[in-house]
Amino acid sequence: MTVRRSGSPHPPARSLATAAGILLAIVSLLLFGLPGTAAAATTAAPEPTHPGQDWAGSEIAKYEGGAGGRGITQQPSLRASVHGVDVSSHNRNVAWSTLWKSGVRFAYVKATESRSYTNPYFTQQYNGSYRVGMIRGAYHFATPNTSSGAAQANYFLAHGGGWSKDGKTLPGALDMEYNPYGATCYGKSAAGLVNWMKDWFATYKKRTGRDAVLYTSTRWWKKCTGNSRAFGRTNPLWVPRYGSSVGELPAGWGFHTIWQYTSSGPTVGDHNRFNGAYDRLRALANG
Structure with a gap:
């Protein structure tokens, strides 16, 4: 009978099984990452491919506008309201002095989208509106499937979305x-979208002290958030509706703050009315 010596090149079966398990674990880490990271890796969407074509109302006009989303061609007759516009890179360099002479007194300017895009015309639009005397603010076009709410709020704040109590700067807005790139609700559940927005708003408020404005349509809000009431008490509502009245509001809001009543105004940009007199607009800016 042959006795195997210590140090034999043939390890016992248990050692082979252990080695195989370790090898399998290493291969799994290489393929799938650490536990808990695989889901995040598979759900994150690529960064936007045409952010210059996305602005406040660009998709609302497609789904809800009718007649190309133009809405009414004349300013609605509203007592104690202020005329405003919103612009983005598709408006290029804006003739702010012309808009001022036409009665426009406030503006919202697209600053960012997701966590990769900044409006190349932002400086001309944001500073230009300020120089002619307008009260202006910046907004962020959200893509909740590409990164977290906090990440996108921080990106917005780093690229024009800040706020200062100068009487001329409106709180930032979340669009x-x-x-524009796929699933209407970004592949998220109603609770998932609400939590994403809570993350964005909390981050913005922590860094600025202000509750940001929310831009959304009632139809989209009902479809994608289940008509959530989570933000009505804290976040001013900027609602698009291209008709002769604001119509039904999302749940939680008893009134709107800004109404976007057309997506292609007679001069430039989308046209809006602030729901109140000019001194109330100044109050919103001052916080």
Whole structure:
């Protein structure tokens, strides 16, 4: 009978099984990452491919506008309201002095989208509106499937979305509307979208002290958030509706703050009315 010596090149079966288990674990880490990271890796969407074509109302007009989303061609007759516009890179260099002479007194300017895009015309639009005397603010076009709410709020703040108590700067706005790149609700559940927005708003408020404005349509809000009431008490509502009245509001709001009544105004940009007199607009800016 042959006795195997210590140090034999043939390890016992248990050692082979252990080695195989270790090798399998290493291969799994290489393929799938650490536990808990695989889901995040598979759910994150690529960064936007045409952010210059996305602005407040660009998708609302497609789904809800009718007649190309132009809405009414004349300013609505509203007592104690202020005329405003919103612009983005598709408006290029804006003739702010012309808009001022036409009665426009406030503006919202797209600053960012997701966590990769900044409006190349932002400086001309944001500073230009300020120089002619307008009260202006910046907004962020949300893509909740590409990164967290906090990440996108911080990106917005780093690229023009800040706030200062100078009487001329409106709180930042979050644009929540139909996904221009796929699934209407960004592949998220109603609770998932609400939590994403809570993350964005909390981050913005922590860094600025202000509750940001929410831009959204009632139809999209009902479809994608289940008509959540989570933000009505804290976040001013900027609602698009291209008709002769604001119509039904999302749940939680008893009134709107800004009404976007057309997506292609007679001069430039989308046209809006602030729901109140000019001194109330100044109060919103001052916080």
